[in-house]
Structure formats: C-alpha cells, structure tokens
Amino acid sequence: MSRPNPVSASQLHWRCRRGMLELDLLLNTFVEVQFSHLSREDTALFLSLLEYPDQVLLDLLLGKMESSDAMVSDLTARIRRTWFDKFNCAKTT
Amino acid sequence: MAAIQRRQFDTLIIGAGGGGLRAALRLSEAEASVAVVSKVFPTRSHTVAAQGGMNAALANVSPDNWHWHMFDTIKGSDYLGDQDAIEYMCRAAPKAVYELEHFGVPFSRLDNGSIYQRAFGGQSQNFGGDQAVRTCAAADRTGHAILHSLYQQNIRAKTHFFDEYFSVDLLKDEEGHVLGALVFNIMDGQPLIIEAKTTLLATGGAGQIYRNTTNAMINTGDGLGMALRAGVPLQDMEFFQFHPTGIAGRGMLITEAARGEGGYLVNGEGERLMERYAPKAKDLASRDVVSRAIATEIREGRGCGVNKDHVLLKLDHLGEAVIQQRLPGIRQTCMTFLGIDPAEAAIPVSPTAHYTMGGIPTNRHAQVVVPVKDTPEEAVYGLYAAGECACVSVHGANRLGGNSLLDILVFGRAAANHIIGHLAENRYHRPMDESSVEKAMQRFQRWNKNPGQDGESVNVLRHELKTVMEKHCGVFRNEAVLREGVEQIEQLAERVKDAKIEDHSDTFNTARVEALELENLIACGLATMHSAFARTESRGAHSRMDYPERDDKNWMRHSLYSLDTGLDYKPVRTKPVSVDSFPPKPRIY
Ligand SMILES: Cc1cc2nc3c(=O)[nH]c(=O)nc-3n(C[C@H](O)[C@H](O)[C@H](O)COP(=O)(O)OP(=O)(O)OC[C@H]3O[C@@H](n4cnc5c(N)ncnc54)[C@H](O)[C@@H]3O)c2cc1C
Numbered sequence: 001m002s003r004p005n006p007v008s009a010s011q012l013h014w015r016c017r018r019g020m021l022e023l024d025l026l027l028n029t030f031v032e033v034q035f036s037h038l039s040r041e042d043t044a045l046f047l048s049l050l051e052y053p054d055q056v057l058l059d060l061l062l063g064k065m066e067s068s069d070a071m072v073s074d075l076t077a078r079i080r081r082t083w084f085d086k087f088n089c090a091k092t093t
Numbered sequence: 094m095a096a097i098q099r100r101q102f103d104t105l106i107i108g109a110g111g112g113g114l115r116a117a118l119r120l121s122e123a124e125a126s127v128a129v130v131s132k133v134f135p136t137r138s139h140t141v142a143a144q145g146g147m148n149a150a151l152a153n154v155s156p157d158n159w160h161w162h163m164f165d166t167i168k169g170s171d172y173l174g175d176q177d178a179i180e181y182m183c184r185a186a187p188k189a190v191y192e193l194e195h196f197g198v199p200f201s202r203l204d205n206g207s208i209y210q211r212a213f214g215g216q217s218q219n220f221g222g223d224q225a226v227r228t229c230a231a232a233d234r235t236g237h238a239i240l241h242s243l244y245q246q247n248i249r250a251k252t253h254f255f256d257e258y259f260s261v262d263l264l265k266d267e268e269g270h271v272l273g274a275l276v277f278n279i280m281d282g283q284p285l286i287i288e289a290k291t292t293l294l295a296t297g298g299a300g301q302i303y304r305n306t307t308n309a310m311i312n313t314g315d316g317l318g319m320a321l322r323a324g325v326p327l328q329d330m331e332f333f334q335f336h337p338t339g340i341a342g343r344g345m346l347i348t349e350a351a352r353g354e355g356g357y358l359v360n361g362e363g364e365r366l367m368e369r370y371a372p373k374a375k376d377l378a379s380r381d382v383v384s385r386a387i388a389t390e391i392r393e394g395r396g397c398g399v400n401k402d403h404v405l406l407k408l409d410h411l412g413e414a415v416i417q418q419r420l421p422g423i424r425q426t427c428m429t430f431l432g433i434d435p436a437e438a439a440i441p442v443s444p445t446a447h448y449t450m451g452g453i454p455t456n457r458h459a460q461v462v463v464p465v466k467d468t469p470e471e472a473v474y475g476l477y478a479a480g481e482c483a484c485v486s487v488h489g490a491n492r493l494g495g496n497s498l499l500d501i502l503v504f505g506r507a508a509a510n511h512i513i514g515h516l517a518e519n520r521y522h523r524p525m526d527e528s529s530v531e532k533a534m535q536r537f538q539r540w541n542k543n544p545g546q547d548g549e550s551v552n553v554l555r556h557e558l559k560t561v562m563e564k565h566c567g568v569f570r571n572e573a574v575l576r577e578g579v580e581q582i583e584q585l586a587e588r589v590k591d592a593k594i595e596d597h598s599d600t601f602n603t604a605r606v607e608a609l610e611l612e613n614l615i616a617c618g619l620a621t622m623h624s625a626f627a628r629t630e631s632r633g634a635h636s637r638m639d640y641p642e643r644d645d646k647n648w649m650r651h652s653l654y655s656l657d658t659g660l661d662y663k664p665v666r667t668k669p670v671s672v673d674s675f676p677p678k679p680r681i682y
Contacts, residue, residue: 011603019140020142053141054141
C-alpha cells in the first residue's frame with residue numbers, strides 16, 4: 001500500500017448510500033471488506049466511480065454495460081467479486 | 094452553547110425525491126426562495142429506483158379515461174382511499190405526464206410517435222372490464238429520468254440545495270405553527286436552523302423497518318418520525334405493501350414482468366402453488382393475493398430450502414434466448430447477487446416489504462391535517478407533506494403499481510400551488526419559540542454522550558427492530574402475534590433511550606446519523622404495530638387471520654396513531670369532487 005487514505009470509511013459508507021438497494025449492498029460490502037486494503041489510488045478511483053449516476057452505476061456493476069476504462073472495469077469486477085466471496089454465492093445455487 | 098447559524102427561506106423542502114423536486118421547481122419558478130435539504134445527493138433519492146412507470150389515462154394503447162383510472166384506484170385501495178384526492182390525482186395525471194415530457198423526460202414512444210404505455214395489474218377499462226394499458230415508461234428507467242430532469246430544471250430555476258444535510262426535527266412558534274427545521278451538515282456535523290414560512294416534508298417511505306425490503310437504506314421514515322415528535326399523528330400505518338417476489342433474504346425486487354413473461358411459482362413439493370389460490374389469474378393475480386399465497390405455503394411447511402422459508406420462481410422453461418432478450422435485468426441481478434442463472438435454476442423469492450401506504454395525514458392540497466376537538470381535519474399552519482411520506486390518501490389499504498410516481502408528482506405540485514397562496518398572504522417570518530430549538534438540539538446532541546456504561550449498540554437495536562416487525566407485523570397477523578409485537582416494540586422504544594454510539598466526532602459521523610434514523614424507524618414501528626393490533630378486520634395489505642373479512646360497518650375509517658394519545662380514527666372521504674361516489678364492493682379480480 002502507498003500513502004494512507006485521505007478519506008474515512010464512514011465518509012465512503014455515506015457516499016455508498018444510494019437510491020437503490022442493489023447499489024447499497026454491493027458498494028457497502030466492498031467498503032466493509034476492502035477499505036483497509038485500499039491504496040490512495042484505489043480510493044480515488046472508487047470515489048470517482050461513486051460520482052456516476054445510480055442507473056449507470058447499476059448497469060456497470062451488474063455487467064449490463066462495460067466501461068471502456070480498464071481500471072474502472074477492474075474495479076467493478078472487484079466489487080462484484082467481493083460480494084460473491086463474502087456471501088459464497090455459488091453455494092446458494 | 095455557541096450561537097447556531099440561521100438561514101431564512103420562504104419554503105423549506107425536506108427531501109429531494111420526485112415529490113420534493115416537483116414542488117421545488119414550481120415554487121422557484123414562482124419566484125419563491127426555496128431551500129431543499131437532502132441527506133443524500135438529490136439524484137440518489139429513492140425515486141431513482143422506480144423502473145416500471147407512471148399511470149395516466151392517455152388512451153394511447155387502449156381506450157381509457159381518468160374516471161376508469163379513478164375506479165381502479167378506489168377498488169385497489171379496498172375502499173379506504175379518499176375519493177376526492179383520488180379524483181384529483183387521476184384527472185391531473187395526463188397533465189403531469191405532459192409536463193414531465195416538457196421538462197425533458199424521454200418517454201418511450203409507440204410507432205405513431207405518441208407516448209408508450211404498458212399494462213400493469215389492477216388496471217381496467219370501463220369500471221372493471223378488460224385490461225387497460227395505462228403505465229407510461231421511459232424504458233426501464235422512468236424514476237431515474239424523472240429525477241434527473243427535475244433536478245436539472247431546479248438548478249436552472251436556482252433552487253437552493255443543501256446536499257448531505259440531515260433534518261433532525263421541525264421547529265415551531267408558541268402557537269404550534271411550523272416554522273422550519275433544525276438540520277445539520279453531515280460532512281462537518283454543524284447544526285443549522287432553517288427558518289421558513291412554509292415547510293414541506295417529502296422524505297419518502299419507511300421500508301427499512303423490515304428486515305427484508307426492496308427499499309434502499311435511506312428509506313428510514315425520518316419525516317414520519319419528525320411529524321410524530323411534532324405532535325402530528327400518523328395515518329393508516331398498518332397498511333404496508335409486500336411485494337410477492339423479492340429475492341429471499343436479500344430483498345432485491347424481481348418485477349411482475351418475470352411472471353408476465355410466463356414465469357411461475359413453485360413450493361417445496363414442486364407444485365405450482367398459484368393454481369390453488371387464484372385459478373383464473375394464477376401467477377398474475379394482484380400483489381397482495383400472491384404475497385398471501387406464498388406466506389401461506391411457507392407457514393404451512395411447504396416452503397423451499399433448508400429453512401423452508403421461501404418459494405421458487407421458475408423461468409428456466411422459457412429458455413435462455415427469451416430470458417436474455419426480455420428479462421436481461423433480472424438475469425443480471427440473479428447472477429450478481431446469487432450466482433444463479435435463471436435460465437438454469439429457479440430463483441428463491443419471498444414476500445418483501447415494498448411500500449408505505451400510511452403516512453402523514455394531508456388533504457388534497459398537501460396541507461398536513463390533524464384532528465382538533467370535533468374537527469377531524471384541521472390544517473397545521475405552515476406544514477405540508479407530499480410523496481410516499483404523506484397519506485393523502487390515494488392508496489388507502491393497497492397501492493396499485495405505477496400510482497406512486499403519479500402521487501408524488503401530482504401532490505408535489507399541489508403542495509407548491511397551495512404554498513404560493515399562503516406566501517402571498519403571509520409575507521413575514523414569525524418569531525421562533527426558542528424552546529422548540531432547544532428541544533431539537535437536545536435530540537441532536539444526545540448522541541454526543543452515552544447516558545450509561547451499558548447502553549446497547551444502535552446496530553443491535555436496529556436489527557432487533559427489523560426482526561420484530563417481520564415476525565410480528567408481516568403479511569399475516571393475528572391478535573396473539575401482534576400483542577407480543579406491541580410489547581417488544583415498546584421495549585425497544587425504551588431501550589433506545591440508553592443506546593450508545595462509539596464515535597462522537599463531527600466529521601462524517603455516520604454513526605450519529607444512523608442513531609437518529611433508528612429513533613425514526615422505531616417511531617414508525619410503534620405506529621405500524623399499534624395500528625395493526627387495533628384493526629380487527631382484513632383489508633388490502635392488512636391481513637388478520639383472526640378477522641379474515643373486511644368490515645365496512647366498523648372499519649371504513651382511517652387510523653391515526655400519535656405518540657401522546659395513542660389511537661384515534663377519522664372517516665374516509667367518500668365524496669369525490671365532481672362525480673358520484675363509488676360505494677364499497679367485494680374486491681374480486
Ligand atoms: C424497487 C422499487 C421500484 C419501484 N417502482 C415503481 C414504479 O415503477 N412506479 C411507481 O409509481 N412507483 C414505484 N415505486 C415506488 C416509488 O418509487 C416511491 O414511492 C417514490 O419514488 C417515492 O418518492 P418521494 O419523492 O416520496 O421520496 P424519495 O424519492 O424516497 O425521496 C426522499 C428524499 O428525502 C430525503 N430525506 C429523507 N430523510 C431525510 C432527512 N432526515 N433529512 C434530509 N433529507 C431526508 C432523501 O435524501 C431523499 O432526497 C418503486 C419502489 C421501489 C422500492
């Protein structure tokens with residue numbers, strides 16, 4: 001990890017409060033599980049992702065839309081994977 | 094105590110969803126100075142989640158008119174809706190849609206260029222005849238389109254936004270007139286008094302009182318809590334709509350479209366359960382009917398999974414191509430959240446808390462009304478409410494899909510119209526009663542210190558509240574279960590007084606925000622549980638196993654729950670504005 005994070009976990013959690021339950025769950029789980037591992041750069045990227053409108057964010061996170069920016073696409077894949085691992089999704093099928 | 098900063102506006106609007114923003118736009122355009130306070134950035138309000146659409150009798154696809162829409166809404170409400178407000182809303186609907194079009198909402202189009210409409214449950218032609226096609230949609234993002242267009246229009250009209258400010262409590266003068274609110278900036282914890290000649294509550298619903306809900310985390314019923322603490326009773330809170338198909342244990346909504354495309358529900362024995370409950374409409378019966386059917390299966394031990402706590406929604410027989418083409422969103426949701434591809438495996442679903450029919454009582458001008466002596470509906474000076482937090486009441490005991498976006502827009506606008514008249518007659522700010530500021534500040538500061546060593550944590554209490562609500566005030570209710578529910582929720586209301594948080598800082602102290610939200614959730618839970626316990630009949634979303642019939646003689650009346658005096662009742666307004674009343678009939682689809 002590079003320098004320490006400029007924002008707090010609670011600040012990120014609040015920015016993850018969205019108008020849709022799907023986003024609340026995916027984003028907050030990501031912060032909960034990954035915050036302590038996030039580098040400054042990761043955090044900045046995550047914050048810029050949070051600026052997207054809810055509907056666009058949903059399309060990106062559910063895989064309905066793919067970002068042309070490789071870093072954003074990596075991040076959205078990581079957010080999905082974090083949820084998947086935490087809730088051991090494969091076993092619920 | 095250092096002096097608290099103050100700002101003055103003509104109107105304070107608490108809430109920046111569709112309801113708040115529609116009102117703000119009308120007021121700003123009328124040259125009023127308007128402050129809009131929102132705990133999240135405005136376009137992250139819950140309105141953004143509404144995908145299905147908004148009802149208006151435009152008759153673009155099937156013959157239609159506002160009077161049929163009115164009939165359907167009254168029948169859907171199980172005759173608890175106020176017929177004057179319903180007439181007003183249904184008549185105003187086409188205009189509300191055209192206005193949105195004018196504001197830039199990109200409604201989907203038919204081949205002939207007119208606005209596309211889709212069919213939703215509970216819509217009929219000719220007072221209960223063939224299916225009507227009444228729901229206007231902007232693809233699958235109607236709420237998003239409405240919210241973004243209204244926000245842009247408000248920026249243009251110079252509405253003043255206080256983003257990420259949390260409203261704590263309403264402020265009053267000595268006569269009880271509402272004069273604004275105490276809010277604070279979530280970023281730095283600084284309190285601010287917003288003085289206003291008129292205040293509109295537009296804070297949305299309270300789905301978060303339940304464990305399983307389709308609602309986003311922001312829907313904590315804050316406006317309802319503020320109203321209760323200001324002495325305004327809450328109306329018809331026992332009526333909470335459960336959507337039959339939320340993803341079990343998670344809440345995400347699987348829309349009716351899945352069943353519309355041929356999906357069906359099966360129980361733990363592999364049986365198509367809806368054939369027994371609604372032989373004609375089967376899986377497309379109305380929301381309350383399907384929710385009750387699923388809850389019955391689970392209760393009688395025919396659920397699926399290890400805990401037998403859900404049923405399965407089967408889509409795999411439709412084939413991958415159909416699912417990908419017609420239901421791509423549902424497929425993506427299931428794959429992301431469950432690791433299940435509905436083209437291969439069934440989706441676990443259960444009834445999930447979806448919509449708050451009850452709320453802050455208003456008349457059709459969106460003025461908040463309370464009983465005073467022998468008058469059931471006396472306006473509270475300066476206070477208005479619109480949207481899901483209000484109970485005007487157009488949804489009565491059961492809301493029809495597509496009527497909520499309509500409700501928030503029509504009554505957001507109606508509120509602004511009335512406020513404009515009020516401002517013309519009341520040109521000056523009234524002096525604030527400082528004791529009301531002190532009281533609000535005490536509530537805000539209470540979370541800066543812990544009352545004792547052994548206070549419980551906010552998270553634990555919130556989790557318990559949601560479980561109590563689900564267990565004791567779910568789809569089916571009876572006296573014994575509700576009685577226990579009342580006891581437990583009363584205990585929670587006591588326990589929260591000693592609760593504690595660890596973080597006492599000012600910067601982005603979300604623990605404090607969540608503590609304040611918990612107090613509001615508990616207030617909503619109290620109103621819901623007490624009202625449900627007292628109503629000894631079944632009507633719309635309120636299903637009492639011990640009183641399975643609707644009882645119009647004793648119960649065609651609105652419940653009013655207040656923190657000080659408990660329950661009271663007032664009559665349903667059965668007289669429409671210009672047409673004949675629709676008398677109660679059995680609600681059969
Ligand atoms: C998944 C889902 C799908 C839906 N689909 C449809 C549909 O297709 N058609 C339909 O008609 N209806 C639908 N509904 C219902 C409809 O979306 C809502 O009823 C409606 O959007 C509520 O709008 P509102 O303006 O009342 O409040 P909201 O949009 O919920 O906005 C509330 C506002 O209040 C603010 N706020 C709350 N508390 C505070 C506080 N303490 N301090 C400061 N600000 C505060 C919030 O920040 C927010 O800005 C759906 C609901 C859900 C859950």
